[in-house]
Amino acid sequence: MPTESYLELSKNPIRFEALLNKFNNVFFDEANKQIFVVRSGGVMGVSVKGPDPDTNLNFRLEDHAPIISIKFSPDRHILAVQRSQTSVEFANYNGDGSLSAEYSQSCRKGSKMLGFIWTGPSYVAFITDNGVEPFQVLHERRSVKALKAITATADWFKWNADCNLAILSSGQGTQLQPISFKSGTATKLAKIELGTGRSAADRDVTLALLRGSPAVILLCHGLGGNNCAEVLVYQSPDSGSPMKISHFLRLGYSGKFLINVLDDLIIVHHQASKTSSLFDISLPGDGEGHHLPIATPKSFSPFELELPDKTYVCELYTPSWTVFQPNIIIDAKLGCLWYIELRLESLASHISDIETCVQVLRRRWGGKGVLLRVLHNVISENNPKAAKALEIAASLEPGCIPLEQDDIYKNVLSGLEPEPSLLVAYIRALARRKQQPQHQLSRLLVTTLVRRGKMSDLHQLIRHGAVADSKPLACLLLSLGNVHEGSTQLALDMLARLGAVSEIHEVLFGQDAVLAAAHLSPPPPPRKLLDAAKQDPTLFHALYRNHRSNIPQDHRLLFDKIYSKMFAMIILEDTRL
Structure with missing residues (x-):
C-alpha cells in the first residue's frame, strides 16, 4: 500500500501576524477570503490579506470599542465593523488606505445581533435572534436603507457566500431554517427537520456547495457503531423541496473533527489520529446512502515553514486549526492561511478498486491526465476489470470529465494490443452516446480481430453497425487479406454497401478476377x-x-x-x- 499522502497544504501560505497577545485580534471574511489582523482595536493598524496580493490593504481605525466582526463589501468599497450586539458601523474605503467618515445602522429594538453578512456589493443583512434584517448601503449618500425583514427565531447561524444561503438554528439546535439571498432580497425556505433525538451545535454544522447544490453537513457524535461519529448530509432532492438526509458518512472515530468540501469531496479531519478521510457521495455507497472513505485515511504531507533564521516543521491538526470553505485552513497562533491541495496521482494509487478509482477521477477538476494514465496502466497490465473501467470512463454523465475518442486512442490504447472484448465494450459505450467509432479506433479493433482469427466476431460487429462502413476501413480489410482471406470478402461486401463500384472493379482486377x-x-x-x-x-x-x-x-x-x-x-x- 502506498505511503505517500494524497493531501497537502499549499506551498506558499498567506502569512499574517500571529495571534500572540491580547492586543491583537484575527478575523476571517468568508465571502472575500480575507484575513484581518486588528492591532489594539485598529489604532495600531489593520492589515488585510487575501488570495490576491494586489488587494492587500493597511489602514487604521479609531478604537471605539472591541471589534466583534469586520468585513469588506464584495467590491471592497465599504468597510463594515460590528462592535456591539445592536449595530454595525460603515465607512467608505477610498482606495488610498484612508476611510471616510463613519455612518451606522442599528438592528430592531429588542433584538440581539448574532452577526452580519454581505449579500451583494451594496447589500448587507443583520442576523439577529429574531430573524434577518436586510439593508441597502448607499455609500455615496453615507446612509442605509431598510428592506423587507424576515422573522425567525435564531440561536446561531451559518453563512456560505458561494451558495448565497444562511442557516439559522433554533429550538436548541433541533431545527434549521434556511434563508436564501438574492442581492437585498431574503427568502425563507422550508425548514430542515433533523429527526427525532438529533440536535445541531454550531461547531458541528458545515454549510457548503456540493455537486452544484447547497448542502448542510452535520457531524453527529456517538451515532455510529462502537460509539463512533457519523456525518449526515442534507440536500434538497429537487428545487423547492425541503432538505433531507441524503447520505451517511461512516467515520470510524470519535473525538474532534473539522470538515472541508473540496472539488465535491467531503474531507473530514480527525484531530486525535491526525488523519483526514475523503468521501465522494456521487458513488453508490451501499445502496442506502451509507459511505465509507474512498481511500485509507491519511495525514497531510509534512509542512516546513521557512523562517528568517530556521526551517520550522509545522505541527499538523493542532487545536488552533480553524477551517473555512471550501479548502481553507487557518492557524491563527502560527499566522498561516493554507489552501488544501489534492494530489490526484497519489489518491489514485490509494484506491484499490479500479472502477471506484475511475469514478472518482472522472469527477475531479484536473483529473483527466491522471485518469488516462490509470486506464493505460490497467489495460497494459491486463487487469480483469479494465474493460469495465474503460466503459465507465467513456460514459457521459453530468459533472464528469468528457473523454473523447482521440483522448482514449492516443493516451490509452495507442501502442497496445488490447483484448478484443475490451475494445468491443468501449465501442458499445460509444454507441450509448450515439457515437460511431472513429477510423483509428475501428482500425485497431479490425486489426486485432483479424490477427487473432476472430472473423465471425468481426462479421457480427460490422453486420450490426458497431463498426461503421467506410472506404478506409475496407482498404484496411483488403490489406489484411494475406493474414486471413476472409477479410477480403468482408471488404468487398463493405464496398458494395457503400456503392463503391469502381473500387470493387479495381479489387477484382487486382485478384485477376476480370470475368x-x-x-x-x-x-x-x-x-x-x-x-x-x-x-x-x-x-x-x-x-x-x-x-x-x-x-x-x-x-x-x-x-x-x-x-x-x-x-x-x-x-x-x-x-x-
Whole structure:
C-alpha cells in the first residue's frame, strides 16, 4: 500500500501576524477570503490579506470599542465593523488606505445581533435572534436603507457566500431554517427537520456547495457503531423541496473533527489520529446512502515553514486549526492561511478498486491526465476489470470529465494490443452516446480481430453497425487479406454497401478476377476490362469481340494492335471477310 499522502497544504501560505497577545485580534471574511489582523482595536493598524496580493490593504481605525466582526463589501468599497450586539458601523474605503467618515445602522429594538453578512456589493443583512434584517448601503449618500425583514427565531447561524444561503438554528439546535439571498432580497425556505433525538451545535454544522447544490453537513457524535461519529448530509432532492438526509458518512472515530468540501469531496479531519478521510457521495455507497472513505485515511504531507533564521516543521491538526470553505485552513497562533491541495496521482494509487478509482477521477477538476494514465496502466497490465473501467470512463454523465475518442486512442490504447472484448465494450459505450467509432479506433479493433482469427466476431460487429462502413476501413480489410482471406470478402461486401463500384472493379482486377468484374452491374468500362485481360489471351479474345465497338476510336487502335499480335491469322481472316 502506498505511503505517500494524497493531501497537502499549499506551498506558499498567506502569512499574517500571529495571534500572540491580547492586543491583537484575527478575523476571517468568508465571502472575500480575507484575513484581518486588528492591532489594539485598529489604532495600531489593520492589515488585510487575501488570495490576491494586489488587494492587500493597511489602514487604521479609531478604537471605539472591541471589534466583534469586520468585513469588506464584495467590491471592497465599504468597510463594515460590528462592535456591539445592536449595530454595525460603515465607512467608505477610498482606495488610498484612508476611510471616510463613519455612518451606522442599528438592528430592531429588542433584538440581539448574532452577526452580519454581505449579500451583494451594496447589500448587507443583520442576523439577529429574531430573524434577518436586510439593508441597502448607499455609500455615496453615507446612509442605509431598510428592506423587507424576515422573522425567525435564531440561536446561531451559518453563512456560505458561494451558495448565497444562511442557516439559522433554533429550538436548541433541533431545527434549521434556511434563508436564501438574492442581492437585498431574503427568502425563507422550508425548514430542515433533523429527526427525532438529533440536535445541531454550531461547531458541528458545515454549510457548503456540493455537486452544484447547497448542502448542510452535520457531524453527529456517538451515532455510529462502537460509539463512533457519523456525518449526515442534507440536500434538497429537487428545487423547492425541503432538505433531507441524503447520505451517511461512516467515520470510524470519535473525538474532534473539522470538515472541508473540496472539488465535491467531503474531507473530514480527525484531530486525535491526525488523519483526514475523503468521501465522494456521487458513488453508490451501499445502496442506502451509507459511505465509507474512498481511500485509507491519511495525514497531510509534512509542512516546513521557512523562517528568517530556521526551517520550522509545522505541527499538523493542532487545536488552533480553524477551517473555512471550501479548502481553507487557518492557524491563527502560527499566522498561516493554507489552501488544501489534492494530489490526484497519489489518491489514485490509494484506491484499490479500479472502477471506484475511475469514478472518482472522472469527477475531479484536473483529473483527466491522471485518469488516462490509470486506464493505460490497467489495460497494459491486463487487469480483469479494465474493460469495465474503460466503459465507465467513456460514459457521459453530468459533472464528469468528457473523454473523447482521440483522448482514449492516443493516451490509452495507442501502442497496445488490447483484448478484443475490451475494445468491443468501449465501442458499445460509444454507441450509448450515439457515437460511431472513429477510423483509428475501428482500425485497431479490425486489426486485432483479424490477427487473432476472430472473423465471425468481426462479421457480427460490422453486420450490426458497431463498426461503421467506410472506404478506409475496407482498404484496411483488403490489406489484411494475406493474414486471413476472409477479410477480403468482408471488404468487398463493405464496398458494395457503400456503392463503391469502381473500387470493387479495381479489387477484382487486382485478384485477376476480370470475368467476375465484367459480370457486375454496372460493369467496368470496356477499355479497363481489356486492359486487365491482356495477360489471358482467351479472355481477352472474348472481351475484345464483345466490346470492340464500344471502345473509343483513339483507344480502339491500341487494342487492335494488341489483338493482332495475339491472333494475327484471325485478324487477317476477318479483314478478308
